[in-house]
Amino acid sequence: MGARKIYLDNNATTPCDPRVVEAMVPYFFEHHGNAASRNHPFGWEAEEAVDYAREQIAKLINADEKEIIFTSGATEADNLAIKGVYEMYSRKGNHIITVKTEHKAVLDTCNKLEKHGADVTYLDVKPDGMIDLAELEAAIKPSTIMIAIMWANNETGVIQPMKEIGQICEKHGVLFFSDGTQAVGKIKTHPREVGVHLMAFSAHKMYGPKGVGALYVSRKNPRVKVTAQMDGGGHERGMRSGTLNVPGIVGFGKAAEIAMQEMDQDAARLSVLRDKLENAFKQELEEVYVNGNVNHRMPHVANISFKHVEGEGLMMTFNQEIALSSGSACTSASLEPSYVLVALGLGDDLAHSSLRFSLGRFTTDEDVNYAIEAIKKGVNHMRDLSPIWEMYKEGVDLSKIEWAAH
Numbered sequence: 513m514g515a516r517k518i519y520l521d522n523n524a525t526t527p528c529d530p531r532v533v534e535a536m537v538p539y540f541f542e543h544h545g546n547a548a549s550r551n552h553p554f555g556w557e558a559e560e561a562v563d564y565a566r567e568q569i570a571k572l573i574n575a576d577e578k579e580i581i582f583t584s585g586a587t588e589a590d591n592l593a594i595k596g597v598y599e600m601y602s603r604k605g606n607h608i609i610t611v612k613t614e615h616k617a618v619l620d621t622c623n624k625l626e627k628h629g630a631d632v633t634y635l636d637v638k639p640d641g642m643i644d645l646a647e648l649e650a651a652i653k654p655s656t657i658m659i660a661i662m663w664a665n666n667e668t669g670v671i672q673p674m675k676e677i678g679q680i681c682e683k684h685g686v687l688f689f690s691d692g693t694q695a696v697g698k699i700k701t702h703p704r705e706v707g708v709h710l711m712a713f714s715a716h717k718m719y720g721p722k723g724v725g726a727l728y729v730s731r732k733n734p735r736v737k738v739t740a741q742m743d744g745g746g747h748e749r750g751m752r753s754g755t756l757n758v759p760g761i762v763g764f765g766k767a768a769e770i771a772m773q774e775m776d777q778d779a780a781r782l783s784v785l786r787d788k789l790e791n792a793f794k795q796e797l798e799e800v801y802v803n804g805n806v807n808h809r810m811p812h813v814a815n816i817s818f819k820h821v822e823g824e825g826l827m828m829t830f831n832q833e834i835a836l837s838s839g840s841a842c843t844s845a846s847l848e849p850s851y852v853l854v855a856l857g858l859g860d861d862l863a864h865s866s867l868r869f870s871l872g873r874f875t876t877d878e879d880v881n882y883a884i885e886a887i888k889k890g891v892n893h894m895r896d897l898s899p900i901w902e903m904y905k906e907g908v909d910l911s912k913i914e915w916a917a918h
C-alpha cells in the first residue's frame with residue numbers, strides 16, 4: 513500500500529465536507545423524528561429541518577422551495593423526471609430526445625421506456641462533446657414531449673449550451689429536463705433562467721452525503737407535473753412517497769449553503785490546479801490529447817488521453833496511490849472503451865488510453881504536484897516498455913500496419 517492517498521475522482525463522488533457531517537449528527541440522535549409525524553415535537557423538529565434544507569437547496573438553484581422533490585439520489589431523480597413526464601404527458605406524444613453522452617441513469621431509463629412504446633432519439637455529439645443545436649431542432653416532431661440533456665458531462669466536464677437549448681424547447685413547446693448532477697454546486701445552475709423545467713441533482717457530488725438527491729420541478733410557466741414512480745403515503749406533494757432521509761437532507765441543505773458561498777472561490781482555485789496539471793502533461797510528454805471542449809468545460813475536470821499507453825495499466829504503475837477513473841469500463845466479459853469518448857469520435861485506442869482527473873474542494877497543490885510527477889513517470893515507463901511506442905518513434909505509420917489475426 514502506498515504511503516500517500518490522493519483523491520482525484522471527485523466526479524465519482526466527493527467526500528463529505530466536515531461542516532455537513534456536523535450539521536447532520538443531531539438528526540441521528542436527539543432530533544431523530546420522522547418528518548411525517550404530525551403529532552409530537554420529534555416530528556415537528558424533523559419537518560422544520562427538512563423545510564430549512566429545502567430552502568437552502570432552492571436558494572442555490574434560485575427556485576421556490578415547493579419546486580424541490582427529495583429523492584434517494586440523481587439516479588432516482590432521473591427516473592422520476594423521464595418516466596414521470598412520459599406517463600403524465602402520454603396524451604401529447606411519446607417522443608423523447610436525448611444525447612448519446614448522457615449518464616446511464618438517463619440512457620437506461622430511455623431504453624426501458626422504448627420497450628413500453630416510447631420513441632427515443634439519441635443525438636450524436638460533435639468531436640468536442642457539444643451537441644449540434646440545428647440537429648436538435650431538426651429532431652423535434654409534433655409528438656416530442658421532452659428533451660433530456662445534461663448540464664455538464666461526468667466524464668469530460670463538457671458544459672452544454674443550456675440557454676440555447678432552453679430557447680429551442682420554449683419555441684417548440686417541449687419540456688426541458690436536465691441532469692444537473694455534475695454542475696449543481698460547482699457552477700451557477702439556475703434552471704428557470706435558462707429554460708430548464710426539470711433538473712436532477714445529488715448531494716454526494718457536491719460534498720454532501722450519499723443516498724440523497726432532488727428533482728427540481730417547475731411550478732409556474734409552465735406548471736410541470738410528473739407521475740409518481742413510488743406509491744405510498746403521498747410524501748413530497750404526491751410525487752415521491754417514502755419516509756424522508758432527514759439527516760441526509762439536512763446534510764444536503766448544508767452542502768448547498770456552503771456551495772453557494774464557496775463555489776466561485778473553489779472553481780477559481782481548481783481551474784488553476786487543473787490547468788497546471790494539463791499543461792505539465794502537454795509540455796513534458798508527447799502525444800497527449802485533451803478530450804472535450806476546453807472552453808465549455810467544468811473548472812475542475814480534465815479528460816486526457818496518453819496515446820499508446822493503456823489507462824488501466826498506467827494506473828497500476830502508481831500503486832493505487834492516486835484515485836482516478838480511466839476511459840475503460842469494466843463489463844462482465846471485457847474492458848470496453850467509454851461510450852462517452854467513443855461518441856466524441858475517439859478510437860478504441862485513444863479511449864482506452866484516457867484518464868479522467870476530477871479535482872475537488874479538498875485537493876491541494878501538493879496533491880497535484882505529486883500526481884504530475886507520478887503520471888509522467890508512469891507514462892514514460894510504459895512507453896519505454898512498449899514495442900508500439902518504439903515503432904511510433906521510428907516513424908512507422910501504425911495505421912498502415914496489418915496486425916496478425918489471433
Ligand SMILES: *Cc1c(COP(=O)(O)O)cnc(C)c1O
Pocket residue numbers: 523524584585586587588615617662665666691693694713714715716717723724725
Ligand atoms: C453520479 C451521477 C448520477 C447518479 O447519481 P446518484 O446520486 O449516485 O444516483 C447521475 N447523473 C450524473 C451526471 C452523475 O454524475
